[in-house]
Amino acid sequence: MSMLKVDNLNVYYGSIHALKGVSLHVDQGEIVTLIGANGAGKSTLLKTLSGLLKPKEGTIEYLNDSIAGKQAQAIVKAGISHVPEGRRVFADMSVEENIELGAFLRKDKAGIQQDFQKVYEIFPRLHERRKQSAGTLSGGEQQMLAMGRAILARPKLLLLDEPSMGLAPLMVKTIFQVVKDINQEGTTILLVEQNANMALSIANRAYVIETGRVILSGTAEELHASEEIKNAYLGGH
Numbered sequence: 001m002s003m004l005k006v007d008n009l010n011v012y013y014g015s016i017h018a019l020k021g022v023s024l025h026v027d028q029g030e031i032v033t034l035i036g037a038n039g040a041g042k043s044t045l046l047k048t049l050s051g052l053l054k055p056k057e058g059t060i061e062y063l064n065d066s067i068a069g070k071q072a073q074a075i076v077k078a079g080i081s082h083v084p085e086g087r088r089v090f091a092d093m094s095v096e097e098n099i100e101l102g103a104f105l106r107k108d109k110a111g112i113q114q115d116f117q118k119v120y121e122i123f124p125r126l127h128e129r130r131k132q133s134a135g136t137l138s139g140g141e142q143q144m145l146a147m148g149r150a151i152l153a154r155p156k157l158l159l160l161d162e163p164s165m166g167l168a169p170l171m172v173k174t175i176f177q178v179v180k181d182i183n184q185e186g187t188t189i190l191l192v193e194q195n196a197n198m199a200l201s202i203a204n205r206a207y208v209i210e211t212g213r214v215i216l217s218g219t220a221e222e223l224h225a226s227e228e229i230k231n232a233y234l235g236g237h
């Protein structure tokens with residue numbers, strides 16, 4: 001059974017038709033990646049799934065419930081967390097307070113404490129800076145912080161928008177390992193990535209989006225082997 005099923009989704013920004021009949025599904029336990037050039041509509045899709053944008057047409061079923069057009073808060077409560085692109089931290093709050101926000105729906109104090117330790121083990125830099133205001137972190141550090149918050153949220157479905165953006169190569173590796181770990185601990189993941197090579201290396205399946213439409217889908221191995229994908233998204237390798 002699919003955890004998430006999107007059918008014929010159409011989303012507009014005023015007169016701009018950003019998603020044109022997108023259909024896809026994500027099964028429980030999977031890592032599914034969305035690949036596409038700048039402006040293809042990847043972020044628009046994640047924003048629509050998390051309730052930040054409302055579709056004009058189409059359905060979104062999540063755990064057998066229709067969530068299209070629901071309030072973002074209700075969607076978070078239902079177990080979907082969205083880590084948006086770029087620096088989305090609360091600048092005036094400390095690093096620690098920002099991470100803690102991820103746990104706002106949880107009551108299991110011991111579990112929260114454990115997850116805090118885990119975040120600090122994965123990202124020692126965040127531990128060093130835990131009392132510092134989040135606005136003073138570098139772009140890459142803010143990206144780590146957003147991931148840390150997501151770990152504390154323990155969602156059923158995690159929507160990740162370009163988690164590797166702006167990170168040094170070593171950190172990119174760490175982030176992808178973290179994504180894999182989160183998945184192995186039971187979180188289903190929908191991952192938007194410019195780094196198609198890395199994304200395909202950890203994903204089960206992938207969808208390719210071009211100017212608002214899904215133009216190709218398949219298992220990660222299939223897409224990795226496809227000449228079309230190699231030339232367009234994997235730098236010809």
Ligand code: ATP
Nearest residue numbers: 013016018036037038039040041042043044045085
């Ligand atoms: P990138 O990889 O560059 O982040 P993307 O695939 O995530 O790209 P989207 O951000 O979803 O692309 O944008 C899809 C299209 O919608 C683009 O043509 C973009 O210009 C347009 N768009 C996005 N946000 C808005 C907005 N707030 N108002 C008007 N048009 C928008």
